[in-house]
Amino acid sequence: MRLPRLVPATALLAVGAVLATASAAAAAPLTAYEMPFPCGQTWTGTSRPSHSPSPWSIDWNRTDDVGAPVVAAAAGVVTTAVPNGTRGYGRYVVVDHGNGESTLYGHLQTVNVGIGQTVDQGSLVGLVGDTGNSTGPHLHFEERLNGKTVEPWFHGAAFAFGSTPQSQNCPDVPMAGNFVGDGIAEVAVFDRATATFQISGPAGPISVVFGLPTDTPVVGDWDGDGVLNVGVRRASERKFYLGTPSGIVPIVMGNRSDIPVAGDWDGNGTWEPGVRKSSSNVFRLRKPDGKSFPVRLGKAGDIPISGDWNGDGTTDLGVYDITRARFSLRVKDAAGLVWITRVTYGSPGDLPVTGDWDGNGRTDLGVWQPATAQFFQRIAPSPAAPATKTVSRTYGTPRR
Ligand SMILES: [Ca+2]
Ligand SMILES: [Ca+2]
Ligand SMILES: [Ca+2]
Ligand SMILES: [Ca+2]
Ligand SMILES: [Zn+2]
Structure with a gap:
């Protein structure tokens, strides 16, 4: 059975309040991240206080999300590509953007990149899936600094959890x-x-x-x-x-x-x-x-x-x-x-x-x-x- 993936609006407000008080406003990342989806697509990003490994992780969902393309949030080099993972993040990818900053794309259906590969912003990383410790198809996404999950930013602004923005990943x-x-x-x-x-x-x-x-x-x-x-x-x-x-x-x-x-x-x-x-x-x-x-x-x-x-x-x-x-x-x-x-x-x-x-x-x-x-x-x-x-x-x- 699949659990509902979209958290009710009242719970979202609570999560937002928790996140807002959990950490003072973080500095903007050096990397100019965009959403990990093709230009123009709208996705809903949520979290929860118990979200592993950090409430700053985002679970991205939309209708008909399984098999949808996941693209690089910024240019970088693939440092982890697990094409057959069955636990935790399942099939997942980590892209290093320099300056200690990286992004993680988890629970993928397929991994489309290999370790050592340079990827450009907006290029295909994999497809949305349900692999590993997942309760239904979605993209688990993290922005990291020195390996630690930090507050996510897109297009120059801190992400508002629970919102449904449009991807400006249009390079x-x-x-x-x-x-x-x-x-x-x-x-x-x-x-x-x-x-x-x-x-x-x-x-x-x-x-x-x-x-x-x-x-x-x-x-x-x-x-x-x-x-x-x-x-x-x-x-x-x-x-x-x-x-x-x-x-x-x-x-x-x-x-x-x-x-x-x-x-x-x-x-x-x-x-x-x-x-x-x-x-x-x-x-x-x-x-x-x-x-x-x-x-x-x-x-x-x-x-x-x-x-x-x-x-x-x-x-x-x-x-x-x-x-x-x-x-x-x-x-x-x-x-x-x-x-x-x-x-x-x-x-x-x-x-x-x-x-x-x-x-x-x-x-x-x-x-x-x-x-x-x-x-x-x-x-x-x-x-x-x-x-x-x-x-x-x-x-x-x-x-x-
Ligand atoms: Ca020829
Ligand atoms: Ca020649
Ligand atoms: Ca020439
Ligand atoms: Ca020709
Ligand atoms: Zn997640």
Whole structure:
């Protein structure tokens, strides 16, 4: 039997009073948390004095909550992922946001991330479930400081227990590429609020609605006409959905916790998807026949990137260390030798964005700064050569 999960309004008032007196107003967290649900969704968050491990824990409920997506409250690195837990928190995830701050997502139906994986704000962590010591489907959520559950804040305000707010977890995801066929990369964002690719085209903005707000955007020239197409990876289904002029192509590839990449791995002009496994730091790249081959590069927590660093028409791999703002670029030369070049660019916390900014056939490096929505584009004869200048421009919506 399932116990009622929504505490009566009178009890909520009592809980609120207890919580208000239990602790003086805590300082705002350094991390700019948003609700752990996709943009625009409304959920009711409750607690009780006996709530374990702390009354500051939130139990989130709504109608039809089982199987609903749970997303990262802020960017961070997965430090705990228990995909088969049966006691306590059941299947659960902890994401480290730096400065001693972390978030916990408990009683999940499925865990969609792996230990060591860097997750962006708003990206899928798992699905709402009923695992472990749970009395019915809900999301148990905690904000923690140095491992201790503290008063939760969202969108710059302390959470009002018993309320039903709307998620403002609506970040833009930056990207770039040759979306119009002029050989020069345009900057773009995937707007999670509306699942829309917004491209800064040379003749004006271009909007393409594609995928779901919780999908990971991944763009590539799927039909080989020299112009990038949109696409997404849906982690819960382990599927890519590639947007081509002749329809949407679904491709099953990798595990739920893999991070997608795309490129023309064989240089025939048509791009293929790939994934990077956070657990082993191995890329698996798809060949036109549907088989895949592995490439090991980087370390846990690195963000995968791709580009044609040497301009030979074949897409190369790279990773970005978000804590050090350092690119590691991999090139295999004509003799089959592998070269790794390291380039420091951007600031810790920036997101990597690569594109051929000057149209010389070699992909350049860049970053997007979440707090300002500024792209910084590194201009150089090649990404391994010293930079000649940086071009900055604002595109997308700053994250708070
Ligand atoms: Ca195309
Ligand atoms: Ca190809
Ligand atoms: Ca290349
Ligand atoms: Ca270039
Ligand atoms: Zn709970």
